[in-house]
Amino acid sequence: MNEKHPGVFEDGGRFYTVNLAPGNKVYGEDIVKENGEEYREWNPNRSKLSAALKKGLSELPIKKGSKVLYLGAAQGTTPSHVSDIIRKDGVVYCVEFSERAMRDLLDVCETRSNMVPVLADARKPNEYGWVEMVDVLYQDVAQPDQIKILKRNARSFLKSGGWVMIAVKARAIDVTKEPGEIYKDIKPELEEEFEISEFIELDPFEGDHCFIVARKA
Numbered sequence: 001m002n003e004k005h006p007g008v009f010e011d012g013g014r015f016y017t018v019n020l021a022p023g024n025k026v027y028g029e030d031i032v033k034e035n036g037e038e039y040r041e042w043n044p045n046r047s048k049l050s051a052a053l054k055k056g057l058s059e060l061p062i063k064k065g066s067k068v069l070y071l072g073a074a075q076g077t078t079p080s081h082v083s084d085i086i087r088k089d090g091v092v093y094c095v096e097f098s099e100r101a102m103r104d105l106l107d108v109c110e111t112r113s114n115m116v117p118v119l120a121d122a123r124k125p126n127e128y129g130w131v132e133m134v135d136v137l138y139q140d141v142a143q144p145d146q147i148k149i150l151k152r153n154a155r156s157f158l159k160s161g162g163w164v165m166i167a168v169k170a171r172a173i174d175v176t177k178e179p180g181e182i183y184k185d186i187k188p189e190l191e192e193e194f195e196i197s198e199f200i201e202l203d204p205f206e207g208d209h210c211f212i213v214a215r216k217a
Contacts, residue, residue, distance in 0.1 A: 001016065001034055001039065002165060002167075003061040004053070005014075005171055006054075006058065006060075006063050006064060006087075007063065007064055007084065007085035007134050008042075008053065009039060009126040010087065011032075011205045014027035014041055014042075014188060015041070015042040015044070015050055015053055015054070015086055015201070016032065016039035016040060016041055016042060017039065017040055017042055018037050018038065018039055018040075018084055018134060019031070019037075019038040019039065019040045019084060019145070020083050020084045020088070020112055021111040021112055021115070021149055022038045022085065023038075025040070026040075026076060026077060026080040026108055027043075027046060027075070029041045029043060029046075031199050037094065040080075040081070040084065040198035044205045045079055046077055047078040047081065047136070047137075047206055048078065048140060048167040048205075048206055048211060049078050049081070049165070049167075049203060049211075050081070050186070051202045051205035051206055051209075051211070052167075052200050052202065054205065054213040055201070055202060055205075055211075056199045057198060057200060057211070057213070058197055058198065059139070059197050060137050061135070061136050061163035061165065061213065062082055062085050062088070062138075062165075063091040063136070064085065064086060064087050064090065065086060065087070065090045066085075066088060066090045066094040066134075066135045066136055066200065067088045067091050067092075067132060067133075067134040067135050067136070068082055068086065068090070068091070068093070068134055068135065068136045068137075068138055069092075069093045069095070069131060069134045069136070069137050069138070069153065069157050069158075070082065070093065070094050070095065070138045070139075071094060071122040071137070071140070071141050071149065071150075071153060072083050072095070072096065072140040072142075073094035073096040073101075073117075074096060074098075074101050074105070074140070075101050075104035075105055076104065076105040076107075076109070076115070076211045078095065078140070079092055079094050079105075079108070079115060080112065081185070082106055083112045083114050083115050084204065085127075086114060087114070088102060088113065090114055091115075091116060092114060092115050092116070093116045093118055093128070093131050093134070094109070094115055094116060094118060095118045095128060096117070096118070096119060096120075097119070097120065097121050097122065097134050097147045097187070099119065100156045102117060102119050107115050111196050113187065116132070117214065118183060122139070122141050122149050122153065123145070123149055123152070125142075125152055125153050125157065128167065129156070129159055132157075133157055133158070133159045133162075134157050134159065134162065134166065135159060135162050135163065135179075136162060136163045136164070137150070137153055137158045137162065137163070137164045138155050138164075138165045138166075138198070139153070139164070139165070139166045139167070140166075140167045142169040142172040143172055143175070144173050146166070146168065146169070146172065146173065147166075147168075147186055147190060148166060148188050149217065150166055150190075151193055154194075154216060155206045156166050157206040158216050159216075161215065161216060162214060162215070162216050163213065163214070163215055163216070164194055164212075164214050164215075164216070165210055165211070165212070165213050166211070166212050166214075167202070167210075168183070168186060168207075168209065168210045168211070168212060169208065169209055170182040170183065170208045170209070170210070171208050173186070175208075179201075179208045179209075179210070183199070183201075183210050186199050187199075190214060192211065192212035192215065193217055194205045194215060194216055194217055195199050195214055195215045195217050196212060196213070197213050197214060197215060198211075198212065198213040199212050199216070200212075
């Protein structure tokens with residue numbers, strides 16, 4: 001295994017994270033054991049962050065010990081890999097609105113002490129105002145106002161100089177426009193409060209999606 005980023009490993013073009021909960025799978029991913037460690041394959045067809053890595057993402061602000069606020073945690077697929085990267089010194093607050101998805105997420109959190117499930121609406125950060133200030137705000141919320149949601153949460157929870165990572169679903173913003181037009185429109189909106197460092201389109205892993213990494217200005 002070659003360490004591509006701190007806590008993220010690559011072998012034969014596939015990405016892996018060291019399993020924080022050995023013996024446990026989250027979404028049927030392959031497990032590889034090497035030199036006494038258990039590695040979970042990080043499937044780019046199941047995770048937009050893995051897709052971004054596959055497409056050449058060079059900046060990964062999530063590191064060992066990071067505090068992360070994750071909006072749109074769903075069943076916990078990508079948050080579980082974030083959990084692997086940050087290890088026991090970090091914490092990922094997993095905000096999810098769907099009660100059905102939350103039931104699956106709770107199962108994942110039971111084996112991972114650094115994952116905190118939060119049943120709440122990401123549009124209303126006051127619902128989880130007890131969350132501490134974080135190093136990274138990660139968002140995967142397919143809503144027309146997803147940029148406003150990001151900004152609202154960043155103002156409440158992101159440390160000065162902290163990072164945002166957002167998977168933008170163009171069709172959720174406006175189905176009448178081409179994705180390229182959407183991406184062009186949202187950049188100035190983001191640059192009002194953030195300095196964009198990377199922009200990656202996620203095709204063919206996720207159609208009509210882009211992934212943006214930016215720092216709080």
